[in-house]
Structures are given as C-alpha cells and as structure tokens.
Amino acid sequence: MILSTKENNINTLKNGYRCRKLRAGLVTIFLMIITFALSTQILVNGTSRYPLEVVFRVLMGEEIQGASFVIRTLNLPRMLAGLLVGISFGIAGSTFQTILRNPLASPDIIGITAxxxxxxxxxxxxxxLSGTIVSIIALLCGISIALLIYMLSKVGGFSGAKLILIGIGIQAMLNSVISFLLLKASQYDIPAAYRWLSGSLNGVQLTSIPKLFIVLIIFGSLIIIFGKHLRILELGEESAITLGVRTDVVRLVLVLSAVFLIAFATSITGPIAFVAFLSGPIAIRLVGYGAPNELAAGLVxxxxxxxxxxxxxxxxxxxxxxxVITGILGSPYLLMLLIRINRRGGTA
Structure with missing residues (x-):
C-alpha cells in the first residue's frame, strides 16, 4: 500500500514535469512565430511597402533600384538590432529577477543601464565623440557600475534586497549626473544625447550586429546552461547550498553574464526602457512557474x-x-507592481 502511494506520487511528479515541459515548448514555438512575423514586417516596411519576394531577392544579393538600399542598409540592421537587443534585455532582466527573487531587480531599475x-x-x-567609441565607453561604464553595485552589496554579507536598494540609490545619483551634463551641454549636442537616451534603433550599423550576436551567443548560452541552478537558487541560499550548489560561483557567473548582455545591448541602441523589466514576468505567466523561462523571456x-x-x-x-513606446507600456506595470508590493508590505 505504501509502495503504491509512493509510485502514484512519483507518477504525478513525472506527469507534472512533462506537462510543464510541453507547455514551455509550445509557448516558445508560439513566441518564435510572433518574433519571425514582426521581423518580417520590419523588413518589408520602409519608405514604401515591399513584397516578400523583393525582400528575399535583395537579401540574396540581387540589386533592385530603391529597394536594395532601404532593405539592406536601413531595415536589415534595424531588424537584427531589435531582435538581438530584445533577446539580450529579456534574458538579462529575467536572470536578475530570478537570482534576487524580486521583480524590481531589473537592470534598468538598479542602475546598470544608467x-x-x-x-x-x-x-x-x-x-x-561619436560612433563606435561611444558604444565602447558606454559598455565599460555599464560593467563598472554593475561590479560596483555587486561589491557594495557583498559588504557585511550578500543580500538581494541590499543589492536592489544600493542599485536604486546609484541609479538616482547617475540620473542626477545625466541631468547635470544635459544642463551644461552645448545646445548642438543635446539632440544626439537625447536620441541615445531615449533608446532607438535608428542609425544602427550592420557592422555592430556580428559583435552583438557573438556576445549574445556566449553569455546567453551560459545563462541557459546555468538555468537549472537558477531554479535551485529560487529556493533560497541555504537550500541551494544543501543541494550542492556553489552559490557564490553560480551567482557570479550568472550576474556577470547578464551584466555583459545588458551593457553591450545598451551600448548599441541606448537604454530601451522597461524591456528587461517586463520580459521575465510575462514569460513566467506564459510558460508557468517551475519551468525554465530564460529563452521565453528573451523572445518576449x-x-x-x-x-x-x-x-x-x-x-x-x-x-x-x-x-518611448516601451516606456509607455512599462510605466503602468511598474506602478501596479509598486502598489502590490506596498499592500503586501514586502516583495511581490
């Protein structure tokens, strides 16, 4: 009787695991289809709408007057940048939120993008300066600030809540620095600065795409490989150590990977508001709790x-x-989240 009960429990767990895995797979395929459809729309829409046949011929190398310049020089870099940057923001944001077990622990909330x-x-x-050198300096500053926040949060023992509070404080300070720089800047430089701060795919060069792709493959793969440790870290520090996870090493690898993703993506397009913040929670709602959601968050x-x-x-x-559009979409969710946290008197 006892053996039968144990077998039933094991079968129930196996069935639950298979259902979660099937749901995660179906959701991921559905998100891929939507991503492909949106990517195609960006390619076909420009100064005029081009048929799919024309787009395909241009991408294959054929020269078509008018269409070749728009599709190859304007639309293709824009589409690839949006795709790769969106995946980078999504994976990085979900990783931070999972490690720190707090939906507010997004890179654009805790100061990294700032x-x-x-x-x-x-x-x-x-x-x-302009061009590539601006992206390099932005990347180095983003990584430096992330390391500073992490090191400060380790003083007296690491705590996710401490890291978030330190990050929010540093973000406020950095935003003040940005405001000061804008006030003191020449009026001729301000439009370029605001264009970068707003987060834009305008002017992205095709030469930036291979570097972004390599960074995404390396650090995105590390995050997905260590995804099983993320699930264990959600149980808490003591439980993870008991289960044999080297929490300091795992956390450092995951944090550094997420930081490189978010900093490099930001250096290409500027800080696209709330994408990292929204992707993780939406992915969890779609995939379900307990299933790996890093890839789904990237697609979202x-x-x-x-x-x-x-x-x-x-x-x-x-x-x-x-x-600007993602900021409009994300602001109501941030307000709702803060209200929910305030009502519960803790984390959401």
Missing part, C-alpha cells in the same frame, strides 16, 4: 522591441524611438 548612459553622455557631451524581449518599433514608426504621424 551607468552605460552616463558613459555615453560624457562621450557625446564632454569628449565630443524581442517581441516587445520589434513590436514597439513598428508602433513607433508607423502607428502615428510623428515617428517615435522604440524606447
């Missing part, structure tokens, strides 16, 4: 960026950067 923004503002407004991030770019470019008479 660090990249300060680096870019100094480059543009003070050093009068890509959908948010690509969809917001299409809305910003074609839904209004005035064209808006993608970061």
């Amino acid at each position: 660090g990249s923004s300060v680096g870019a503002m100094v480059s543009i407004l003070i050093l009068n 991030g890509a959908i948010l960026v690509l969809g917001a770019d299409l809305i910003g470019q074609f839904a209004f008479q005035t064209r808006f950067p993608v970061g």
Whole structure:
C-alpha cells in the first residue's frame, strides 16, 4: 500500500514535469512565430511597402533600384538590432529577477543601464565623440557600475534586497549626473544625447550586429546552461547550498553574464526602457512557474522591441524611438507592481 502511494506520487511528479515541459515548448514555438512575423514586417516596411519576394531577392544579393538600399542598409540592421537587443534585455532582466527573487531587480531599475548612459553622455557631451567609441565607453561604464553595485552589496554579507536598494540609490545619483551634463551641454549636442537616451534603433550599423550576436551567443548560452541552478537558487541560499550548489560561483557567473548582455545591448541602441523589466514576468505567466523561462523571456524581449518599433514608426504621424513606446507600456506595470508590493508590505 505504501509502495503504491509512493509510485502514484512519483507518477504525478513525472506527469507534472512533462506537462510543464510541453507547455514551455509550445509557448516558445508560439513566441518564435510572433518574433519571425514582426521581423518580417520590419523588413518589408520602409519608405514604401515591399513584397516578400523583393525582400528575399535583395537579401540574396540581387540589386533592385530603391529597394536594395532601404532593405539592406536601413531595415536589415534595424531588424537584427531589435531582435538581438530584445533577446539580450529579456534574458538579462529575467536572470536578475530570478537570482534576487524580486521583480524590481531589473537592470534598468538598479542602475546598470544608467551607468552605460552616463558613459555615453560624457562621450557625446564632454569628449565630443561619436560612433563606435561611444558604444565602447558606454559598455565599460555599464560593467563598472554593475561590479560596483555587486561589491557594495557583498559588504557585511550578500543580500538581494541590499543589492536592489544600493542599485536604486546609484541609479538616482547617475540620473542626477545625466541631468547635470544635459544642463551644461552645448545646445548642438543635446539632440544626439537625447536620441541615445531615449533608446532607438535608428542609425544602427550592420557592422555592430556580428559583435552583438557573438556576445549574445556566449553569455546567453551560459545563462541557459546555468538555468537549472537558477531554479535551485529560487529556493533560497541555504537550500541551494544543501543541494550542492556553489552559490557564490553560480551567482557570479550568472550576474556577470547578464551584466555583459545588458551593457553591450545598451551600448548599441541606448537604454530601451522597461524591456528587461517586463520580459521575465510575462514569460513566467506564459510558460508557468517551475519551468525554465530564460529563452521565453528573451523572445518576449524581442517581441516587445520589434513590436514597439513598428508602433513607433508607423502607428502615428510623428515617428517615435522604440524606447518611448516601451516606456509607455512599462510605466503602468511598474506602478501596479509598486502598489502590490506596498499592500503586501514586502516583495511581490
């Protein structure tokens, strides 16, 4: 009788695992289809709408007057940047939120993207730099700020809540620095600075895409490989150590991987608001709790960026950067989350 009960429990657990795995697989395929559809829409829409046949011929190398320049030089880099940056933001944001077990632990809430923004503002407004060097400085500043936040949070014992509070404080300080730089800047430099701060796919060069792809493959793969440890870390520090997880090593690898993803993506397009913040919670709702959601979060991030770019470019008479649209989408969720946390008197 006891053996039969144990077998039933084991079968129930196995069936539950298979159902979660099937659901995660189906959701991931569905998100891939949406991502592909949005990517195609960005390729076919430009100064005029091009048939899919024309787009395919141009991508295969054929020269078609008018279409070749728009599709290869404007639309293709825009689509690839939106796709790769969205995946990077989504995976990185979900990783931070899972490690720290708090939906507020997003890179654009705890100061990492603000660090990249300060680096870019100094480059543009003070050093009068442009192009690739601005991206490099933004990347280095983002990584430096992330390491500073992590090291400060380890003083007296690591705590997720401590890291979030330190990050929010540093973000406020960095935003003040950005405001000061904008006030003191020449009026001729301010449009370029605001264009970068708003988060935009405009002007992304095809030469930046291979580097972004390599960074995503390396650090995104590390996060997915260590995904099983993320599930264990959600149980808490003591439980993870009991189960044999080297928490300091795992946390460091995951945090550094997420930081490189978010900092490099930000250095290419600027800080696209709330994509990292929204992707993880949406992915969890779709995939379900207990299932790996890193890939789903990345696809949700890509959908948010690509969809917001299409809305910003074609839904209004005035064209808006993608970061403006994602900011409009993310602000209500942030307010709702803060209200929920306040009512519960703790983390959501």
